Amino acid sequence: MKINKHSWTIVAMVAISTGTVGCSNSTGRADSVQIPVSPADFETTVDGVPVKLYTLSNDELTVTITNYGARIVSLQVPDRQGKPVDVVLGYRDLSHYRQEGEAYFGAIVGRYGNRIAGGRFSLDGQVYQLELNDGPNTLHGGKNGFSGKVWEVQQATADSLVLRYIADDGEAGFPGRLEATVTYRLTTDNGLAIRYRATTDKPTVVNLTNHAYFNLNGAGDPTILDHTLMIHADDYSPVNETLIPTGEIAGVSGTPFDFREPKAIGARIDAANEQLKYGQGYDHNFVLRKSPGLQPVAMVTGPKTGIVMEVLTEEPGMQFYSGNFMDEVQGGKGDHIYHHRSAFCLETQHFPDSPNQPQFPSTVLRPGEVYQTETVYRFR
Numbered sequence: 001m002k003i004n005k006h007s008w009t010i011v012a013m014v015a016i017s018t019g020t021v022g023c024s025n026s027t028g029r030a031d032s033v034q035i036p037v038s039p040a041d042f043e044t045t046v047d048g049v050p051v052k053l054y055t056l057s058n059d060e061l062t063v064t065i066t067n068y069g070a071r072i073v074s075l076q077v078p079d080r081q082g083k084p085v086d087v088v089l090g091y092r093d094l095s096h097y098r099q100e101g102e103a104y105f106g107a108i109v110g111r112y113g114n115r116i117a118g119g120r121f122s123l124d125g126q127v128y129q130l131e132l133n134d135g136p137n138t139l140h141g142g143k144n145g146f147s148g149k150v151w152e153v154q155q156a157t158a159d160s161l162v163l164r165y166i167a168d169d170g171e172a173g174f175p176g177r178l179e180a181t182v183t184y185r186l187t188t189d190n191g192l193a194i195r196y197r198a199t200t201d202k203p204t205v206v207n208l209t210n211h212a213y214f215n216l217n218g219a220g221d222p223t224i225l226d227h228t229l230m231i232h233a234d235d236y237s238p239v240n241e242t243l244i245p246t247g248e249i250a251g252v253s254g255t256p257f258d259f260r261e262p263k264a265i266g267a268r269i270d271a272a273n274e275q276l277k278y279g280q281g282y283d284h285n286f287v288l289r290k291s292p293g294l295q296p297v298a299m300v301t302g303p304k305t306g307i308v309m310e311v312l313t314e315e316p317g318m319q320f321y322s323g324n325f326m327d328e329v330q331g332g333k334g335d336h337i338y339h340h341r342s343a344f345c346l347e348t349q350h351f352p353d354s355p356n357q358p359q360f361p362s363t364v365l366r367p368g369e370v371y372q373t374e375t376v377y378r379f380r
């Protein structure tokens, strides 16, 4: 981002962090970007803490975030004509985000994103029972997960937002008081970077991710089956009928899970395949082919807008979810109803159920250690 030469603009941006548009910049592009929701519909107090909207903006991107669940509410990206397109799904007001059964639109999920079998694991000989909220399992931290918490805003600038949530020892059944910080930052190369940090006072497990639902043709477009997807993964994690990994790491070669060359998401999604049957489409962890550090792992193209999104991450895995459980979701921005498979998620992560699968990369965090990881969604 260009932090503007004019310091008044930065002041203005922080002041309008509850406002409607991004800050000005040298090209003026962000000036003309109107956010697709009304801040007044998001301003309230939840659990005694103020909830607001924060808009970050630079030459190319405008992102609006609420500190309720540290959620991305909209992300506006220029299409091939330079016209801003909102590429993430979201609700038109905070009350819809707070509804039971809401699908984690744009949220930071934790303390453990994805599933833990039976909501139970043992650590250092102690057994922990979590809240069950997905049939027999715990999903995205349980009913009392991070996506429904009000995060404290630690810093808001024109192009970054630092949010903190402190989970109590025992909250949602997890051990350890966990201090989690998420930093959203617009990068100078058209990326939205999400940096995660956490520390604990007792041994615990952590797996934080963002649950944005993307449609690169624009939120509200009826399908993502026409998007082309490439994932740098030679293997994936097959699951059982409750979507818990079996523990096997299976090759993608010769299966509908082979996205090593770009393929339309819809090309094989309804193939006769037991794994696709369990997920009702794609809902699987891909074992990323990558060296350590922040690496490109996936690329998606929306054919109508020409928008291309690359995913870069430090994580070893990524859940590709093709919106199979979406069913005429009401309350969308701009009065959109979101249809079945009208969005996809690429949730960078450690593997699901790692606390019960010692052969998977460890998700254990101990006192004195720092959990740190970064993912970038980059556009062109």
Ligand code: BGC
Residues within 6 Å of the ligand: 103, 104, 114, 139, 243, 283, 284, 319, 321, 325, 345, 347
């Ligand atoms: C899961 C899906 C689930 C979705 C919304 C994804 O991370 O893999 O199974 O339906 O989140 O909860």
